[in-house]
Amino acid sequence: MTSLPFKTSRALTMGVELELQLLNRRNYNLATDAVDLLEGISSADLKEQIKLEITQGMIELNSSIHTRADELVDELKALRDAIVGAAQRLNIDVAGGGAHPFQHWGDQRITPSQRFHHLHDRYGYLAKTFTVFGQHIHIGVESGDDAIYLTHALACFVPHFIALSASSPFYQGMDTGFDSSRSNVVSAFPLAGTLPPITRWTDFEAYYDELLQMEIIASIKDFYWDIRPKPEYGTVEIRVCDTPLSIEHAGLLAGYAQLLARWILNERPISVDERHYLLYRHNRFEASRFGYEGEIATLPKAGLAPTDSKWMLRLDILERLQNLERYTQSDVERYVLRRLRQMVYEHVNDASWLRESYRRHETLSEMMRQASMLWMEHTASPYFH
Amino acid sequence: MPWQLSFLPDAQPLQWSALPLFGAMLLVGLIGAQIVARIRWIPRITGYLLIGFALGAGGFNWISADVFEIMHTFADIGIALLVYQLGRYVDLPWLMREKWLLLTIVVSSLLSFLLMWLVLEWNGASRPTAMLTALFAIGSSPAIFVAVMRDVGAEGHVTRRLAATCMLNNFLALLAAYALLPVLAPEDPQRMEELIRHATYSIGASLLLAWCAYRLMQPMARWLGRQRQQQFVLVIGMIALTLGIAHALQLPVLLTMLSFAVLSRNLDRRCDLMDLEFGIVSELFIVLLFVTFGATMRLPSAPLVLSSVALLFLARSTAIGGSIFALARPAKLSWRQAALLAVGSLPVTESGLGLVQISAIYPNTVNELHPLFAGTLMLLELMGPIATKFALIQSGEGSDIGKDKGRP
Numbered sequence: 023m024t025s026l027p028f029k030t031s032r033a034l035t036m037g038v039e040l041e042l043q044l045l046n047r048r049n050y051n052l053a054t055d056a057v058d059l060l061e062g063i064s065s066a067d068l069k070e071q072i073k074l075e076i077t078q079g080m081i082e083l084n085s086s087i088h089t090r091a092d093e094l095v096d097e098l099k100a101l102r103d104a105i106v107g108a109a110q111r112l113n114i115d116v117a118g119g120g121a122h123p124f125q126h127w128g129d130q131r132i133t134p135s136q137r138f139h140h141l142h143d144r145y146g147y148l149a150k151t152f153t154v155f156g157q158h159i160h161i162g163v164e165s166g167d168d169a170i171y172l173t174h175a176l177a178c179f180v181p182h183f184i185a186l187s188a189s190s191p192f193y194q195g196m197d198t199g200f201d202s203s204r205s206n207v208v209s210a211f212p213l214a215g216t217l218p219p220i221t222r223w224t225d226f227e228a229y230y231d232e233l234l235q236m237e238i239i240a241s242i243k244d245f246y247w248d249i250r251p252k253p254e255y256g257t258v259e260i261r262v263c264d265t266p267l268s269i270e271h272a273g274l275l276a277g278y279a280q281l282l283a284r285w286i287l288n289e290r291p292i293s294v295d296e297r298h299y300l301l302y303r304h305n306r307f308e309a310s311r312f313g314y315e316g317e318i319a320t321l322p323k324a325g326l327a328p329t330d331s332k333w334m335l336r337l338d339i340l341e342r343l344q345n346l347e348r349y350t351q352s353d354v355e356r357y358v359l360r361r362l363r364q365m366v367y368e369h370v371n372d373a374s375w376l377r378e379s380y381r382r383h384e385t386l387s388e389m390m391r392q393a394s395m396l397w398m399e400h401t402a403s404p405y406f407h
Numbered sequence: 408m409p410w411q412l413s414f415l416p417d418a419q420p421l422q423w424s425a426l427p428l429f430g431a432m433l434l435v436g437l438i439g440a441q442i443v444a445r446i447r448w449i450p451r452i453t454g455y456l457l458i459g460f461a462l463g464a465g466g467f468n469w470i471s472a473d474v475f476e477i478m479h480t481f482a483d484i485g486i487a488l489l490v491y492q493l494g495r496y497v498d499l500p501w502l503m504r505e506k507w508l509l510l511t512i513v514v515s516s517l518l519s520f521l522l523m524w525l526v527l528e529w530n531g532a533s534r535p536t537a538m539l540t541a542l543f544a545i546g547s548s549p550a551i552f553v554a555v556m557r558d559v560g561a562e563g564h565v566t567r568r569l570a571a572t573c574m575l576n577n578f579l580a581l582l583a584a585y586a587l588l589p590v591l592a593p594e595d596p597q598r599m600e601e602l603i604r605h606a607t608y609s610i611g612a613s614l615l616l617a618w619c620a621y622r623l624m625q626p627m628a629r630w631l632g633r634q635r636q637q638q639f640v641l642v643i644g645m646i647a648l649t650l651g652i653a654h655a656l657q658l659p660v661l662l663t664m665l666s667f668a669v670l671s672r673n674l675d676r677r678c679d680l681m682d683l684e685f686g687i688v689s690e691l692f693i694v695l696l697f698v699t700f701g702a703t704m705r706l707p708s709a710p711l712v713l714s715s716v717a718l719l720f721l722a723r724s725t726a727i728g729g730s731i732f733a734l735a736r737p738a739k740l741s742w743r744q745a746a747l748l749a750v751g752s753l754p755v756t757e758s759g760l761g762l763v764q765i766s767a768i769y770p771n772t773v774n775e776l777h778p779l780f781a782g783t784l785m786l787l788e789l790m791g792p793i794a795t796k797f798a799l800i801q802s803g804e805g806s807d808i809g810k811d812k813g814r815p
Binding site: 046047049051055058061062110111129131134383384387 | 495496498501504505560562563564567632633678681682739741803804
């Protein structure tokens with residue numbers, strides 16, 4: 023049997039990966055400069071934290087490990103500055119956002135690397151459609167069993183992360199009607215979805231080993247789950263967020279994940295059984311499609327009418343943000359909750375900002391120029407300017 | 408003997424307008440391109456050039472003067488469209504930041520001029536002829552570059568640098584050539600004052616016309632809003648209008664259009680002008696542009712012209728390649744990218760053809776320069792597209808199948 027050792031890490035530490043859009047400054051379509059951009063980063067240390075992605079209009083920033091959201095944001099600013107310097111040399115811009123609004127998937131070029139070419143061979147056009155941009159949040163856990171539990175428990179809050187981060191309303195030149203169209207793209211992969219209802223790390227190792235033996239997977243990276251354990255880092259990785267339009271927003275989402283994890287691992291409030299994921303896809307769809315205005319559902323409880331099992335996602339998020347106040351340990355954490363609450367109260371997220379920007383400027387190119395300025399020149403979310 | 412059809416009223420002879428011949432030209436150009444496009448490194452425009460050459464005075468001489476006139480009108484609009492598209496790549500704030508790129512363009516232009524002048528004079532050309540030819544030949548061909556770039560769907564670092572290089576070396580070459588023409592041209596010294604006035608007029612009025620055209624277009628673009636179709640018509644209309652005025656005022660057309668394109672890209676701070684893909688419509692102009700270029704090409708007749716063309720090609724390639732390689736490291740270019748930039752810059756500009764415009768005022772000069780330019784074009788127009796396609800594909804920024812293959 024192949025062992026899959028879980029590397030213990032300090033509980034509730036956090037880190038993020040941010041996939042960013044590279045844009046040519048002529049018409050703000052996706053550029054193809056990722057390789058040149060990476061070569062243009064002069065600092066060897068920073069170079070370690072900037073990675074190529076499957077197609078050449080994408081680049082990924084990897085933070086180091088943090089305990090505070092403000093320190094994470096400071097590091098992201100330094101990485102942003104390095105990447106912007108290199109981008110300016112190439113005359114390209116960099117932007118957040120979960121999907122480029124008008125790129126054509128067929129125009130994307132696979133980044134030259136054995137892994138990416140293998141993915142292209144295996145998944146065909148899906149590999150190119152995977153030119154979408156997400157924020158992955160890693161939360162440190164001490165054991166594999168904790169990782170499995172946290173993975174299942176956080177699944178209940180996937181709609182929260184989708185609604186709070188949604189920034190891909192436009193795709194292939196159209197307003198999709200979704201706040202996050204990116205989440206649909208990811209769903210097309212055969213190994214997308216959720217962790218099976220396994221509750222112990224040893225069981226997960228056995229499951230992993232079986233798939234490995236059957237040559238269905240080659241590594242943990244082949245699971246495109248919304249949330250997955252990451253044994254080599256000792257973390258649980260939340261992968262459903264669109265990349266936000268601003269750096270501070272990325273910090274807020276990571277801070278929220280950290281607070282949720284603290285509550286979940288302390289209280290163990292969620293029981294995981296075979297019914298855990300029955301409504302998962304419905305809730306996920308509601309968040310992607312309608313954002314805060316989606317209606318989420320829970321399995322009816324005895325004595326309650328089925329209609330009482332559905333309510334507004336917005337209210338669910340607000341309630342959770344309120345409850346997490348008890349678990350805050352610093353002003354930074356309280357600031358995270360306050361900012362997120364403000365967004366939900368005011369019904370604003372990046373998707374609504376993009377739609378408003380499109381309404382004002384009339385072209386998707388100009389909308390992307392505005393979005394790139396937001397990423398490159400500002401730190402705070404646009405609603406807080 | 409004119410044909411007659413007895414059943415037509417009054418049995419008048421058939422009046423052949425230029426239109427069917429013009430249509431035939433398009434179709435034949437299309438067939439030529441389709442045939443050569445089967446060979447990997449040969450772009451479609453080489454097919455248009457070859458067809459034009461075969462039909463033109465260098466070949467069977469089947470193109471009549473009236474057809475040629477129509478073709479020239481379309482070709483002028485075609486080159487203006489391509490230059491306008493190229494201008495979208497010239498982002499002046501970027502060039503101000505990328506000082507090594509700017510330096511490379513200036514150094515390669517100067518070195519090209521010096522080397523070409525020296526080898527031409529060494530080969531027997533008179534000093535004025537050698538210097539003027541060298542000046543006009545500094546630039547890379549905007550038409551070839553944009554046409555090939557569209558053909559292979561190129562986008563990326565090498566493409567952007569080639570575009571900026573092409574735009575700026577033409578600009579430098581034309582400014583220098585028109586500024587120095589009165590001094591260098593082998594004309595009557597008594598006419599010096601007239602020539603200086605003409606040069607000042609050519610440069611000043613070109614820049615002024617370009618600025619006026621932009622000042623007219625930009626508020627109209629704002630008024631029309633970001634409607635792709637309307638802006639498309641606006642740009643085509645402004646290009647045709649500017650072109651017509653430049654011709655009427657006997658201004659250097661390429662200099663005017665280059666200035667118009669750069670101003671449109673860089674003064675439009677509110678981005679009222681949309682970036683337009685001219686797509687299918689510009690393909691029509693491209694066919695006619697390159698068939699027309701082909702029709703103007705001549706096989707170099709004299710051995711002196713032939714050897715001059717070969718030397719000019721060698722000197723220009725050496726100067727451009729040398730400059731790019733010398734400044735590659737500070738410009739953070741890999742050797743491979745430097746080599747591809749050098750290859751991609753090979754096609755020489757068609758600006759020498761613009762000399763025809765000034766043949767009235769510089770009769771001796773045009774007579775001396777024209778054979779050399781026609782010969783240079785013959786060589787470089789045929790090699791240039793292949794070199795550019797090779798560079799763009801090898802850089803990984805363009806592909807054999809281009810962008811549009813497989814689209815409905």
